[in-house]
Amino acid sequence: AQRVTQPEKLLSVFKGAPVELKCNYSYSGSPELFWYVQYSRQRLQLLLRHISRESIKGFTADLNKGETSFHLKKPFAQEEDSAMYYCALTSGSARQLTFGSGTQLTVLP
Amino acid sequence: EPEVTQTPSHQVTQMGQEVILRCVPISNHLYFYWYRQILGQKVEFLVSFYNNEISEKSEIFDDQFSVERPDGSNFTLKIRSTKLEDSAMYFCASSVNRGNSPLHFGNGTRLTVT
Numbered sequence: 001a002q003r004v005t006q007p008e009k010l011l012s013v014f015k016g017a018p019v020e021l022k023c024n025y026s027y028s029g030s031p032e033l034f035w036y037v038q039y040s041r042q043r044l045q046l047l048l049r050h051i052s053r054e055s056i057k058g059f060t061a062d063l064n065k066g067e068t069s070f071h072l073k074k075p076f077a078q079e080e081d082s083a084m085y086y087c088a089l090t091s092g093s094a095r096q097l098t099f100g101s102g103t104q105l106t107v108l109p
Numbered sequence: 110e111p112e113v114t115q116t117p118s119h120q121v122t123q124m125g126q127e128v129i130l131r132c133v134p135i136s137n138h139l140y141f142y143w144y145r146q147i148l149g150q151k152v153e154f155l156v157s158f159y160n161n162e163i164s165e166k167s168e169i170f171d172d173q174f175s176v177e178r179p180d181g182s183n184f185t186l187k188i189r190s191t192k193l194e195d196s197a198m199y200f201c202a203s204s205v206n207r208g209n210s211p212l213h214f215g216n217g218t219r220l221t222v223t
Binding site for chain 2: 034042043044045046049086088096097098099100101102
């Protein structure tokens, strides 16, 4: 069975500090990994996906198959980054997403 | 930018009553989904729908649940006889295809069963 683990429910950093949101997964095949973000009172929206290897709003995430991790990183956090972040995976032809429990990031001034 | 819209934003119902949650997916999208999130818990997959039939469903999606695309725009989730434990946020999502296109989520409907 596939599973996504986000060990931190809450994470607080100061503005300008680096931030890393951890995500580990378990899946026997080749999953596709995503980060979704939910800002206050807004909908869940895709932040980035590993196959795109892109940087969105300064965030990057590298898939590490050896460690089965897909940690989200940003070198200098901004106050507007405060939000709930969900790591998710989907596999093969199935489009159902398996979500982690989410990490609430608060960037302090 | 086109969005998935869900109505109502909040629905309160009594245990045992039927509820219908409504969604309007993005117009050129072909795959539709329902997810739910019980307060304090993970977002969980319920069902996916394509070409007027269910593609996949989870264990949560039992006989109490049904989905329908009654016309060319709406996608509904019906809960036949609600239970207290059905109280949750229900998210609708859609995607262009089944390949690499991302899911676009609606704002959700908060269902409260009393």
